[in-house]
């Protein structure tokens with residue numbers, strides 16, 4: 001049984017610098033998560049076992065990051081009823097456009113909520129996951145409200161001499 005609401009999975013250890021932004025954001029919001037390396041290509045049996053048991057383990061949402069031929073989010077979505085948010089990790093050869101296109105164009109019936117490439121996508125995947133959890137968890141709702149208010153307050157105003 002998982003002691004976490006969110007599973008953060010990724011195709012490789014090399015995805016962690018990106019996916020860490022999802023983990024850090026969930027930390028800030030007090031949302032519990034577990035991070036695991038799972039690859040549709042390199043560890044297909046582990047991917048199958050993870051996806052099939054994710055719901056019964058107690059996870060409520062999955063954030064899946066992968067780069068290049070990023071089949072992991074879609075394959076996991078095909079095997080679990082849980083919501084899956086896909087994060088395209090920036091690839092060296094094609095700057096993550098390959099990752100994005102591998103994740104975003106799912107056939108109707110098997111959705112993956114696809115985020116932006118890289119850090120922004122990982123951060124927003126965590127915020128979306130928290131927003132879903134906040135529907136039934138007042139603690140997360142409050143944390144999310146505070147997070148958003150702090151972000152708003154942190155936006156610097158345009159200096160008056162540069163305003164047009």
Ligand SMILES: Nc1c(C(=O)O)ncn1[C@@H]1O[C@H](COP(=O)(O)O)[C@@H](O)[C@H]1O
Pocket residue numbers: 010011012013014015038039040041042065066067068069070071072073089
């Ligand atoms: N796209 C996938 C999958 C998958 O989709 O199952 N498994 C690994 N990978 C990706 O391969 C890239 C390079 O991995 P390495 O750095 O380990 O060579 C990573 O971005 C990973 O997500």
